[in-house]
Amino acid sequence: MTESKHTTHDADDDPRNRDIKIYVNGDLVHRDEAKVSVYDSGFMLGDGMWEGMRLYNGKWAFFDEHMDRFFASCKAVSLDVGMDRAGILEALTRTAEANDMHNDVHCRMMLTRGTKVKPFQHPSLSRSGPTLVIIMEHSKPIEALQSKGIRLATVPQVRGLPMAQDAKYNSHSKLNCVIACLQAEQAGADEALMLDPHGFVNTTNACNFFIVRKGEVWTSTGDYCMNGVTRQKVIDLCRANGIPVLEKNYSLYEAYGADEAFLTGTFGAQTPVAEIDGKEIGSGSRDMTLRIRALYKDLVALNTAQD
DSSP states (O other): OOOOOOOOOOOOOGGGGGGGOOOTTTTEEGGGGGOOOTTTTHHHHEEEEEEEEEEEEEEEHHHHHHHHHHHHHHHHHHHHSSHHHHHHHHHHHHHHTTTTOOEEEEEEEHHHHHHSSSSOOOOGOOOOOOOEEEEEEEOOOOOOHHTTTEEEEEEEOOOOOHHHHOOOOOOOOHHHHHHHHHHHTTTTEEEEEEETSSSSSEEEESSSEEEETTEEEEOSSSSSSOOHHHHHHHHHHHTTOOOEEEEEEOOOHHTTTSSSEEEEEEETTTEEEEETTTTTTSSSSOOOHHHHHHHHHHHHHHHOOOO
16 A cells, blocks of 8 residues: 655644635635736746745744845845835734634745736736735644654756756745656655755755754755755754754765754744655654754744743
8 A cells, every 4th residue: 555645734634724814915805705816927927925934822933034035035036025024014913813813823925026917927017016915824734744754755856056046035936846746746755855956965845954964964055945944043053052063065875874854844843854765764763853843942932932
């Protein structure tokens, strides 16, 4: 019998999500009524930026860091957000209050260049102003993510050079990652392990990737991957707690021989990796992953403590 697949974003089913209200350009509407135009540049071209955030204890974890990335990405592609950080926070607060959400909440905030006057590529055809959509769901990762771990497959699809489309953009244009995910699924794995243009281990289709070797924590240089907020927090935590951490080039040979491996992301925090290309990672011990996960949990609690 084929082993069931799961992803780093699998969550427990919560019936409250069937009646959530979604923020669409200032309006809060039932999910069944939440719509954007077929002329919207996000739908038509994938022209937009997004952020994924989590709500803990009524506060957004690492809000400033997420906004740093969001506003920098929008500036880099000349996308006018239409409001400042305080405006974004107000929109998030309104949406959370409308849904009576306080904890174990995941948010996907999406901004596009707006509705076009004609169905063509040029940005000047988007004249209505930006489209802002905020989706919040009651969302708690399934326990199997921690007990079983994720199975990865190395795929032919790579994260490209910055002059093609810089992987640091958290853009709506995710086809590269979707193709990688399909390739992993066709190989019988849960998610894809993607290499960089030089053949070094880089990232997965959805998360940043770390390995542990002889007490050291390794991740990619960050040159060809999304520089995730959780990724940086793990690096900072290692440095603050005497854990050797390296951002470096390394090969599949070193990944296969790792003692542990884990993924980082806003949704799942740190998710252990059980195997890569059918090869079991380490002996099954996850002492370093568990230590980092505990340190991160404490950091989130500190960051989201009520004033």
